[in-house]
Amino acid sequence: MIIIGAGLGGLALAHGLRKQGIDVAVYERDAHPGARPQGYRIQLDEPGLTGLRECLPAALFELCLSTAGAPPARVSVRNRRLDVLADKAAAHSSAAADVSGPRAFNRPTLRQIMLLGLDGQVHYGARLVGYGHDADGRVTARFADGRTATADLLIGADGVNSAVRGLLLPGARVEDAGLRLVYGRIPLDGSTRAQLPSWVFESIFTVVTGGPGQPHLGLGPVEFGRRPEEAGRALTPPVDLSPVGDYVACLVGAPADHPAMPPFAELRTLAPAALRDLALRWTGEGWHEDVHGLLAHWDTDSLFPLRISTAAPVPHWQPGPVTLIGDAIHAMSPVLAMGANTAVRDAGELTRALAEAAGRGEPFVRAVGRYENRMREYASRIVADSRQTGQQRVGQR
Template structure:
């Protein structure tokens, strides 16, 4: 089977690896001129690491060496006082750490295990047409390719999704975000630690050690509109103004970041779907189930998708049966993660957000512990496979 993947992000690359290891012929089409870091840094949780290990045994250890396992979670007020500090026992409980890593390193490691000739840059999908026994995919300048199956892994604004679902624009969650990666040292920034800083006026900040002396910072604030500044200098001025007066090191780390490195974006999601596929076309990752980043599950659930889709295609008698099994496996779980992400994300910006974060850090907060166990114990190798 010849399979085309639209999107060369981490979800698309992981899916290509999973499919190649099952013996399929795979080509990845990415619109960018080069594979470059997007989003600066992210968290890999046990479910995502387990899924990657299921695709390629041992890759989790490579990633752990490239990133920063988090040992401590710190909660602070915007005025600087420490509210709570929690020792992270993720590794002891689930066999994999909570790992913070640079996006560029994760992408490079996933790309390094693929034959370079299967990744086609500067290929922006502009449409496709399903035929009797194939899918014809269109690119600018009249270029086309044929495939037996098309996988849309092209993110929250997926072109593939629009062709089969047609739900147009994502839902704006009422919050704007700014984030960047910077090599920066400060006495309040500890190695292997993540600091969450909250306020009562709908603003939050997070500082994460991602290894090699780099810190990933992210800030977000309630906003009536989703306007994005055209000039990088204006975006930096804007975020500095919003977080002026916050205790260090928030203002200092933003000021130390080159304006061109700051990503300003609205926070968006899309409500769960009851189907991801149509004929010989399906969706994966943020193209299928984008959520707000309150749980850090975007990449992790994409890795779950990658393993499950490859397994279903490998054992099902035909594409239709494989995609049905894939949806039955993935849609219920990702819908639960969407609900939790949306609820937790909303609460994090309310006037009592300090109480919300504090309760989440308490070991006695049983509903959080139960959800965490359900989320992080996901190990696809241990899942029972459907017999076709």
């Protein structure tokens, strides 16, 4: 099997296939794992934790859990004066995942763990430029540097700007959701935690909204169950995980048509200090003093901009030796924290379908068809729910 993309979904799938005795190679366009910022906090609950457990070796799954934080399993929405608009329980994990509630992961740590055990299977600097169907039913991928790879199945796990989707489903559209974010961290070092308002730590995620069509603030604490570097050393054999301190993921977002919003091409060129100044303009007068206090603790060097996208519905397509998982097929607004959950769920669903086909001696294409039918069913609902919630809370288009 060939997987295009070494993000969370692609790596989960690689482990899942290896557990089933299926040969796999992962091709990633980035030159190395840290080639570009990919965010900080990731929330996994149901069904992401179940998919993660299905795919990962038991030792790696336990290592992931040991480094995750477990904030109160509630999601809160407040207005700019911090009046509570909504406060509800976050999704519960299933008994199969053997976890008591949703977890907050540090995304770079999670990805670093998921790369363990895949030595020689992940190939960097490999930008897909095309693929062809061979006479024997297999598929050959072609890369910009001249490399080729042939397998029974090619899976696009290459994100919102998926090259595989562009080739397989050229009519599939990923739409601009009309939101721009400045994303960063508030380090919880020294006395900082004591200086932050207690309500920040009372939910796994909090949205402070200025109202439809207005800026918003998002906050998610990441307090490690065990520091990654310590958890890695305790493993047998020990592994090196990069040291990371506790933090609060902090984003400020605004609609693309906000008067103080530059075009995204310009936003991408701004230095972190300029991004900070811009976000402070969005959350000026009328916002509670707690918000201003929180942003005073923002780590300026951690800031980078994001444009939010969402997938348009895709007409049914015929299954074949090429398929898609994660944002490559169902990009969604982050307001429900279901993007990573759904990508890892896809990895588990596809692994299970392929393992069943192998056990029955069926062609893999039949398994792909079953997976795609199932994935379309659950993912289309989540994309629609994310769009609706984003429209209600933060002015998504």
